[in-house]
Amino acid sequence: MKIKSFINKFFLSVGLTALILSNLNAQSSVTIQIQGANPSTTISKHIYGHFSEHLGRCIYDGFWVKDSANLPKKDRIRLDIVEALKKIQIPNLRWPGGCFADEYHWRDGIGVRDQRPKMVNTNWGNVTEDNSFGTHEFLELCTLLNCEPYITGNVGSGTVEEMSKWVEYLNFDGLSPMTLIRKQNGRDKPWKVKFWGVGNESWGCGGNMTPDYYADQYKRYAGFTKNYPNAPLLKIASGANSDDYKWTETMMKKVDPWMMWGLSLHYYTVPKDWGNKGSATSFDESEYFGAMKKTLFMEELVRKHATIMDQYDPEKKVALVVDEWGIWTNVEPGTNPGFLFQQNSLRDALIAGTNLNIFNNHADRVRMANLAQTVNVLQSIILTEGNKMILTPTYHVFDLFKVHQEAKLLPIQFVSPEYVYGKEKIPALNISASKDSNDVVHITFVNLDPNKSINLQTTLQAINWSKVEGLILSSAKITDVNTFDKPDSVKLVTFNGAKKEGNNLIVVLPAKSIVLLTIK
Numbered sequence: 001m002k003i004k005s006f007i008n009k010f011f012l013s014v015g016l017t018a019l020i021l022s023n024l025n026a027q028s029s030v031t032i033q034i035q036g037a038n039p040s041t042t043i044s045k046h047i048y049g050h051f052s053e054h055l056g057r058c059i060y061d062g063f064w065v066k067d068s069a070n071l072p073k074k075d076r077i078r079l080d081i082v083e084a085l086k087k088i089q090i091p092n093l094r095w096p097g098g099c100f101a102d103e104y105h106w107r108d109g110i111g112v113r114d115q116r117p118k119m120v121n122t123n124w125g126n127v128t129e130d131n132s133f134g135t136h137e138f139l140e141l142c143t144l145l146n147c148e149p150y151i152t153g154n155v156g157s158g159t160v161e162e163m164s165k166w167v168e169y170l171n172f173d174g175l176s177p178m179t180l181i182r183k184q185n186g187r188d189k190p191w192k193v194k195f196w197g198v199g200n201e202s203w204g205c206g207g208n209m210t211p212d213y214y215a216d217q218y219k220r221y222a223g224f225t226k227n228y229p230n231a232p233l234l235k236i237a238s239g240a241n242s243d244d245y246k247w248t249e250t251m252m253k254k255v256d257p258w259m260m261w262g263l264s265l266h267y268y269t270v271p272k273d274w275g276n277k278g279s280a281t282s283f284d285e286s287e288y289f290g291a292m293k294k295t296l297f298m299e300e301l302v303r304k305h306a307t308i309m310d311q312y313d314p315e316k317k318v319a320l321v322v323d324e325w326g327i328w329t330n331v332e333p334g335t336n337p338g339f340l341f342q343q344n345s346l347r348d349a350l351i352a353g354t355n356l357n358i359f360n361n362h363a364d365r366v367r368m369a370n371l372a373q374t375v376n377v378l379q380s381i382i383l384t385e386g387n388k389m390i391l392t393p394t395y396h397v398f399d400l401f402k403v404h405q406e407a408k409l410l411p412i413q414f415v416s417p418e419y420v421y422g423k424e425k426i427p428a429l430n431i432s433a434s435k436d437s438n439d440v441v442h443i444t445f446v447n448l449d450p451n452k453s454i455n456l457q458t459t460l461q462a463i464n465w466s467k468v469e470g471l472i473l474s475s476a477k478i479t480d481v482n483t484f485d486k487p488d489s490v491k492l493v494t495f496n497g498a499k500k501e502g503n504n505l506i507v508v509l510p511a512k513s514i515v516l517l518t519i520k
């Protein structure tokens, strides 16, 4: 009996000690310096762009619903989606693809709707595309959203003539064959679309081209897509797949900066591998850690592509445009594999915050980015089911980070605590900071460590302030999601973990959290 009670006490005390030690361990500390004097780099609002492809349920049964749908809509555009996107100040929307762009022929998507030719969407499930959502419908959507359209032309299976006429149709104000057709289709004035992508993934689904061949093609297309009066174009070349630095080098070597406003980069976080990407909702810490490590690779990608661009364009005239990024998992069980429909968890929100912090901190070169994709596809910010709509955890990150749009980037110095998993480690903390036109400072923090909070001691140099307010996005588990039954499981709440001590900002940043601090 005595032995049994001794053993019980022993294990109880070992258990308590382990708990106390693990609690002591469950914190790390860091000192941060933020420099507020004379910031010069503007964080372009276009870093906060989105992407809507004719893919799965993004356009059809996403933005664009049936005439019979019983919900608020303008024509067939869902207005609840429009309102949600306006709230996060969506600055631009990329369309019509993606891979779809290089088999899309814009003339099939204008004119009387029920007479438009149909096509097969061979990239995405071989579904029949009825072309009911075309140029006029997309531009109406952008008008409702009050955002810039970003149109990608067809280089893979189209012609220079086709793309140059699309520009004429959209941007010319005078009398011309294309403007006559536009007027017959009910639009008198040109839309003056600025952002034009010249093909998409021309190294892959956009034509399997070599960088040399594409660079030559690019110059043909760029040369014949004209700046009409008061409608200058900002042309974006199809850029590298992930770490294909040769692509960037070739483009920068062969194309003069004046011909190319931007050069793109596509990189997705694939938690496992392309054969089995991993589930969107059911993953352990090992898979979570792997996904975060892969997400942080974006920092290296941006830095290395930018370094190559610097050699040819030291004045940084050409923007690095990360016009496809986000997490790509297996589709939800039972859904069409060609539709790329995946749920969205707290993990995805942490991925979004990390990418946006990286883009902000490279705002001197990264001047546009587009999350893939807005509604019902990949890392969506909105999911729909019939008349219902939910905002995903990733949506809330864009809501938090919108304060950085067009603000001045503030330099930050710190050494991140490590997030250790097994024998591997990654930086647990990423941050970006900016000062807006009212001198209000905003800092966005992401703590990737799911187990440890971080104590931050922050010096704000050359910043006069008296008050700090905060918002936080977190949840009990990294796998937590919003569902149609529980749409607000993961949502923004007030954050009370920051205080002023002298001129220092003291913050306790919870594990697996994204925090916005407003300092004024």
Ligand code: AHR
Pocket (backbone or CB within 6 Å): 053, 097, 098, 099, 100, 200, 201, 324, 372, 373, 378
């Ligand atoms: O976003 C889904 C697809 O991913 C796009 O169509 C293509 O550009 C990329 O490979």
